Amino acid sequence: MTTRSAPVTGERRQLINVAYRMLGSLADAEDAVQEAYARWYAMPADRREAVGSPGAWLTTVVSRVCLNHLRSARVRREHYVGQWLPEPLADPAERTAARTPGIASDPADLITLDESVGMAFLVVLDSMSPAQRVAFVLHDVFRYPFPEVARIVGRTPAACRRLASTARRGIRTAQESAATSTAQDAVVVRDLKRAWETNDVDALIRLLDPEVTAVGDGGGVVRTLEHPLRGREPIVRGLLRFGPRQSGQTLLERTVNGRPGLVGCQDGAVVTVYSFGVSDHRVRHLWAMRNPEKLRSWATAPAA
DSSP states (O other): OOTTHHHHHTTHHHHHHHHHHHHSOHHHHHHHHHHHHHHHHHSOHHHHHHOSOHHHHHHHHHHHHHHHHHHHHHHHHTTSSSOOOOOOOBOGGGOOSOOOTTSOSSGGGGOOOSGGGSHHHHHHHHTSOHHHHHHHIIIIITOOOHHHHHHHHTSOHHHHHHHHHHHHHHHHHHHHTTOOOHHHHHHHHHHHHHHHHTTOHHHHHHHEEEEEEEEEEOTTTSOOOSSOEESHHHHHHHHHHTSHHHHOOEEEEEEETTEEEEEEEETTEEEEEEEEEEETTEEEEEEEEOOGGGOGGGOSOOOO
């Protein structure tokens, strides 16, 4: 092992965290990190030794790979079947997959669960331009100075400052509309679960905001909402139509992207992950992930 290899491999957690926030996909984040490492080891040894900060070098490469990916994703999304949602993350402590002690068995185990990976946060990030998203994640989340962000994005520091400022306003609006504690969210999600399991229409209506929205992502592989729904009445009808009694799913309370959520299990496997945006003790947003490609880190049903 060279003197460089240990510190370089030790950067993987940070790189995965950066890439996931930029891309909203664990698989794509892992690919971006692998590409950065491939470029690192493809360099002659003397060039690697000349790099003052391998971590900064790798972060720059990962960020540029992510930026290119986001630009091309705009084209690919036009062919995505249905709505696209970020890949949901499980709390490592709640997962049942076998692990070797001290070694992460999945990129999901490397993600730090904080507000910057909340589903509402990631959905807002996904609405931004690629340059806005990269500038915001690097500066506001990971505290990179604007001159460094500028070198990565290919803009001036002033332009990157404007990009991050615009992105920040969108994030601030989302945060203000869902300024509830995790404990408050957990109560609402638990009450929703009970109402859903018992088909309690009155309780469901009380728990949903009048302007509630629901979005499903099946990736064209499994059945889910074809289009986003808005309003309590159509969403309650949908919940009753595809509820646990009708689908045969068992609902479990689990942490999803650091916030209280639900998972739907069937025949020992997780088939749906539900994320929620809660405001004023009511559900304002409901996101249902059913695309199997985005549920690989949830493949084993968690213990009840």
